[in-house]
Amino acid sequence: MVSVIIFLGSPGSGKGTQASKLSDVFGYEHISIGDMLRKNVEEKSDLGLKASEFIDSGRLVPDELIIEVVSSFFGDFVSNKEGRVILDGFPRTEPQAFALEKIIRELHIxxxxxLYLDVDDDEVIxxxxxxxxxxxxxxxxxxRLNVYRDQTEPLLKYYNDQGVLKEIDGNKSPDLVFSEISELIEVEA
Structure with a gap:
């Protein structure tokens, strides 16, 4: 069975750093939606051209484009192997969370x-x-911080209500944050 960990946090909270470390140490497949989008923008793909106008102005890329990318990834991933996946940068909105819930249910994930990395605004800046x-x-x-507060922070309540949210003080050094995350991961394994 495929197992998923989601990283939530503001821009600059360390999601990518921690997800990369988890991938290296525990063998998770690290899926960075931001990296996927930036690669598409660089390659000037259809998705990249659509996404670049949003990225360049600091706005979120529309849900339907992001959901399409994630749905395609999971369809391919689940059909090819079992494993563990870290989602970094998805979901960012309630519609994305609902779409992910549907994907998870349909694919038996x-x-x-x-994991919510809580970081003060001054530290983020x-x-x-x-x-x-x-x-x-x-x-x-x-x-981006305002967009995060408006569109992504509501997901904290959504996932807390499901009993899967774990809050981590992301203001600490990356090594201390990773140590705390590692303890949580090992407890679940």
Whole structure:
């Protein structure tokens, strides 16, 4: 059976860093929706061209485009093997969460946990200013944080109500955060 861990957190909370470490140490397949989208933008694919106008202005890519990418991935993944998957950057909205719930149910996938990396805004701004990506410019960061609060934070209640949400203090050093996540993962294994 395929098992899934979801990482939630604001931009710059360390989702990608922690997901990569988990992938290396525990063998999870790390699926970064942001990386998938950036690759499509770079390659100027149909999806990339559609997504670039949203990414360049700091807005979320529309749900239907993201859901299409994730649905296609899981269809291929489940048919090819069993394994463990980390979703980094998905879901970000309630419609995406509902679509994921449907995919999970239809493909008999286990949602093992949702890890929420809670990071203060000042820390997020500091981290993103050091990262240097095009979408990390100060005005876009503030816009992305507002979009996150409006569209993604409601998922915390949704997953808490399902009993799968685990909150982690993401303000700590990456090694301390990883240690805490590792303990949670080992308990579930």
């Amino acid at each position: 286990n949602l093992s946990s949702v 500091s981290r993103l200013s050091e990262r240097g990506r095009k979408d990390d410019e100060p005005e876009l960061v503030l816009n």
